[in-house]
Amino acid sequence: MHRILLVALAAVLVSPPARAQQDSVARGEQDFRACAACHSLEPDRNMTGPSLANLWRRKAGSLPSFDRYSDALKASGIIWDDRSLDAWLTDPARMVPDNAMPFEGIKNARTRADLLAFLKEATKPGAAPGQTAQGMGGMMGGMMGGGLVPNLKSLQPSERVTSIAHCRDTYRVTTADGKTRAFWERNLRIKTDTSKDGPESGTPAIVPAGMMGDRADVIFAAPEEISRMIEPRC
Numbered sequence: 001m002h003r004i005l006l007v008a009l010a011a012v013l014v015s016p017p018a019r020a021q022q023d024s025v026a027r028g029e030q031d032f033r034a035c036a037a038c039h040s041l042e043p044d045r046n047m048t049g050p051s052l053a054n055l056w057r058r059k060a061g062s063l064p065s066f067d068r069y070s071d072a073l074k075a076s077g078i079i080w081d082d083r084s085l086d087a088w089l090t091d092p093a094r095m096v097p098d099n100a101m102p103f104e105g106i107k108n109a110r111t112r113a114d115l116l117a118f119l120k121e122a123t124k125p126g127a128a129p130g131q132t133a134q135g136m137g138g139m140m141g142g143m144m145g146g147g148l149v150p151n152l153k154s155l156q157p158s159e160r161v162t163s164i165a166h167c168r169d170t171y172r173v174t175t176a177d178g179k180t181r182a183f184w185e186r187n188l189r190i191k192t193d194t195s196k197d198g199p200e201s202g203t204p205a206i207v208p209a210g211m212m213g214d215r216a217d218v219i220f221a222a223p224e225e226i227s228r229m230i231e232p233r234c
């Protein structure tokens with residue numbers, strides 16, 4: 001009898017907050033879309049911003065694999081925890097003047113609380129997408145697993161660049177399916193990706209950019225491949 005009463009009491013006392021916590025994490029996962037273009041949750045997968053894996057208790061600006069920290073963030077002395085992250089997300093420029101995160105901040109306290117509830121779970125060691133956190137929601141495995149940055153190691157013939165000719169203001173890009181497309185030179189962006197997501201050496205990838213179909217990115221495995229590949233020819 002006592003046991004049953006206790007269990008019932010526990011259910012009443014524990015489950016509403018636990019439920020609220022779960023809802024908060026779920027909302028936070030949605031809110032993280034504002035960050036996912038720049039931050040992954042996978043250890044050392046850096047994009048515009050550093051990976052946020054294992055964020056709690058980390059010193060600001062200290063991830064060794066991220067090369068683009070501002071001096072301001074590195075010198076800030078901040079240790080990331082609930083409070084410092086709340087202040088950072090409220091107004092990054094106010095907390096660390098001259099930091100390099102292009103983000104204006106989140107003024108809504110509940111949104112920040114949700115986001116932090118989610119991040120606290122999703123940045124725990126071993127919680128990287130593709131591992132345990134995948135069970136937390138469909139989006140994490142797909143989008144946050146790096147889906148925003150397509151892996152270029154295995155390409156369709158239509159994506160595999162075999163030659164590029166440059167004539168006056170035009171690039172002609174030929175792909176492994178035998179097709180050649182012409183681009184105004186200002187509409188073709190030349191990029192590199194030396195990471196594990198980048199293309200194989202010698203087989204740059206062409207990726208559509210923008211909505212109109214007139215622009216594309218050609219992504220090389222390394223900078224020295226660029227001029228080797230582009231042939232001046234009319």
Ligand code: HEC
Pocket residue numbers: 032034035036037038039048049050052055059060061062063068069070071072073074080088089098099100101102103
């Ligand atoms: C447009 C890209 C961009 C967006 C969007 C963005 N960040 Fe950042 N973030 C960065 C960059 C770049 C840095 C490094 C800043 C510096 O060195 O001053 C950074 C740094 C951070 C850091 C410090 C990490 C460390 O290693 O010290 C945290 C935490 C962070 N961002 C969280 C977030 C969250 C949460 C969001 C979404 C609400 C977000 N960021 C949105 C680009 C972005």
